[in-house]
Amino acid sequence: MEKQIQKFQNEVSFVSITIATLIITFLFLQTPKTCIPPSALQKPHLRFPNSTCDSTPRHYLPLSKKNARLWSSKSWMTQVSSFTQFFTQLYQNGLLKNHSKVLCVSAGAGHEVMALSKMGLKNVIGVELIESLPLVSRANPHNLPFFDGAFDVAFTGHLMAALYPLRNAEEMERTVRNGGVCVVVVDECGEEEVKEIVRLFRRSRLLSSSDVTLNGRRVTRIIMRKKASD
Secondary structure, eight states: OHHHHHHHHHHHHHHHHHHHHHHHHHHHHTOOSOSSOTTSOOOTTOOOOSSTTOOOOOOOOOHHHHHHHHHTSHHHHHHHHHHHHHHHHHHHTTSOOTTOEEEEESOTTOHHHHHHHHTTOSEEEEEESSOBTTTEEEOOTTSOOSOTTOEEEEEESOGGGSSSHHHHHHHHHHHEEEEEEEEEEEESOOHHHHHHHHHHOTTEEEEEEEEEEETTEEEEEEEEEEOOOO
């Protein structure tokens, strides 16, 4: 009796293993190419890989075409126009000239760089943690890769968003020549807040602060002149 039970168990085990093997083989051979059912309507701009191992390269727009599309957008042109008006006031005050060397720190996509270039300035450099070529190069605002006194003007609209605002201010001052200016834009603020920001620029003195409109929002523009070395 025990031998019959053992024989039956062996037969059941063999049959179970055989069935499991067949099921796994069937599933492996029938792996779907996509999660979308064959009857589903496909959009022409969507492409699903033939399998998880599909290495067919996807189509990407060249950088020049991406930039052309971005720079022709209404939002881009509006912001560039706003920066142009902003810098025109500095130009009229004699703080900017066509030969001025300007550094835009934390320049984002480069709206301010384009605005200055369109105004006729030839020496404009924009830097950001993530590059946005050809307007903005990659550089750490807390450790700028430029010589001391390399620029006439340094501008930033993101000082207070910096990880270390004091270090950012020190680097802006370092790269500006004696007698050059640092221009900072912050959310609209009062006199006490302006003094706190000016204190970050230990080698500069306040020239002026005023509330202006930039890109549709009210901001405070702070202009400081770097003092001559002792």
